[in-house]
Amino acid sequence: MHSIPExxxxxxxxxxxxxLERNVERMAAAVRAKGLALRPHAKTHKIPEIAxxxxxxxxxxxxxxxxxxxEVFAAHGADDLFLAYxxxxxxxxxERLRRLSATARITVGTDSAEAATAMGGQLGDAAGDVAVLxxxxxxxxxxxxxxxxxxxxxxxxxxxxxxxxxxxxxxxHSYAPGMPAEAAAQEQLALDRAAGRLEAxxxxxxxxxxxxxxxxxxxxxxxxxxxxxxxxxLGDAQQLELGRCALEDIALTVASTVVSRHExxxxxxxRIVLDAxxxxxxxxxxxxxxxxxxxxxxxEARVTAxxxxxxxxxxxxxxxxxALGERLRVLPNHVCITMNLVDDVAVVRxxxxxxxxxxxxxxxxx
Numbered sequence: 001m002h003s004i005p006e007x008x009x010x011x012x013x014x015x016x017x018x019x020l021e022r023n024v025e026r027m028a029a030a031v032r033a034k035g036l037a038l039r040p041h042a043k044t045h046k047i048p049e050i051a052x053x054x055x056x057x058x059x060x061x062x063x064x065x066x067x068x069x070x071e072v073f074a075a076h077g078a079d080d081l082f083l084a085y086x087x088x089x090x091x092x093x094x095e096r097l098r099r100l101s102a103t104a105r106i107t108v109g110t111d112s113a114e115a116a117t118a119m120g121g122q123l124g125d126a127a128g129d130v131a132v133l134x135x136x137x138x139x140x141x142x143x144x145x146x147x148x149x150x151x152x153x154x155x156x157x158x159x160x161x162x163x164x165x166x167x168x169x170x171x172x173h174s175y176a177p178g179m180p181a182e183a184a185a186q187e188q189l190a191l192d193r194a195a196g197r198l199e200a201x202x203x204x205x206x207x208x209x210x211x212x213x214x215x216x217x218x219x220x221x222x223x224x225x226x227x228x229x230x231x232x233x234l235g236d237a238q239q240l241e242l243g244r245c246a247l248e249d250i251a252l253t254v255a256s257t258v259v260s261r262h263e264x265x266x267x268x269x270x271r272i273v274l275d276a277x278x279x280x281x282x283x284x285x286x287x288x289x290x291x292x293x294x295x296x297x298x299x300e301a302r303v304t305a306x307x308x309x310x311x312x313x314x315x316x317x318x319x320x321x322x323a324l325g326e327r328l329r330v331l332p333n334h335v336c337i338t339m340n341l342v343d344d345v346a347v348v349r350x351x352x353x354x355x356x357x358x359x360x361x362x363x364x365x366x
Contacts, residue, residue, distance in 0.1 A: 136168065
């Protein structure tokens with residue numbers, strides 16, 4: 001068990017460098033062994049130094065959610081970026097995409113003929129500099145077209161001057177207990193059907209992109225050509241509860257201090273209160289989750305309530321209640337939200353502070 005470095009004031013986000021590097025290398029090796037390309041989703045960490053580790057380990061490029069994120073990572077040397085989002089492109093977005101495509105290979109997502117037509121029209125002569133993947137709904141039922149409709153979107157994109165390179169999907173329903181394997185199978189089926197529709201319409205579909213953190217290691221190379229997990233690099237309480245990572249695989253914790261303690265009784269729970277509330281942990285809690293977060297070194301405890309600056313933790317009856325001023329490490333439920341709430345993070349190793357990294361793409365939501 002590593003202590004929180006003395007130089008850390010709480011609440012603060014800590015990233016264990018050793019665990020981070022192990023996660024990067026392990027996913028890269030596992031995906032490579034399946035014959036797939038790895039294109040990690042950088043919206044999870046938003047940090048150029050982590051992206052550099054992923055690219056050095058063999059990632060084919062990065063996935064991002066917004067043009068703003070793409071601009072940040074391109075400015076730090078990333079030269080192959082996929083905006084895995086059904087963009088609606090107006091004049092300002094088109095100008096930014098033109099600038100990006102001058103320095104990096106840019107691919108964008110679309111899931112409608114209307115959006116593809118608008119994008120091509122706004123890009124004008126630069127339309128051919130931007131590649132497009134048609135987004136497919138593989139069971140998450142968020143964005144994406146039915147696989148049978150993929151060719152209609154591809155035709156509109158081609159008429160607008162865009163380069164159609166294949167299809168992609170996000171099996172987001174893998175983020176539920178017992179669902180990763182089923183979601184991975186549905187993803188493969190949807191990608192296969194959609195790619196077949198494109199090929200029947202005269203389009204090549206060399207890129208068939210899928211994969212979330214819960215499903216990425218269940219994806220094989222029989223249909224998909226690349227996967228886009230994001231959370232794996234840091235881990236969180238949600239992945240722990242889903243059984244998709246172990247406690248020792250979680251690289252990110254939030255250092256916190258006990259600011260209030262209560263032995264409870266008469267129907268009042270035995271509890272402590274930490275100084276890490278929703279403004280650093282985030283407030284995401286899936287319906288199936290057992291709490292608003294976990295404690296790294298006390299897995300039986302549960303964060304049962306969050307306020308903006310308070311985390312209420314119900315403490316096991318058979319364990320000593322922590323003292324006021326004691327410092328504990330919290331595992332957020334959803335690490336992506338935590339990373340969009342802080343300006344920088346502390347990089348630690350063996351209980352020592354190594355350096356601080358700026359969350360450079362924080363807030364780049366457009």
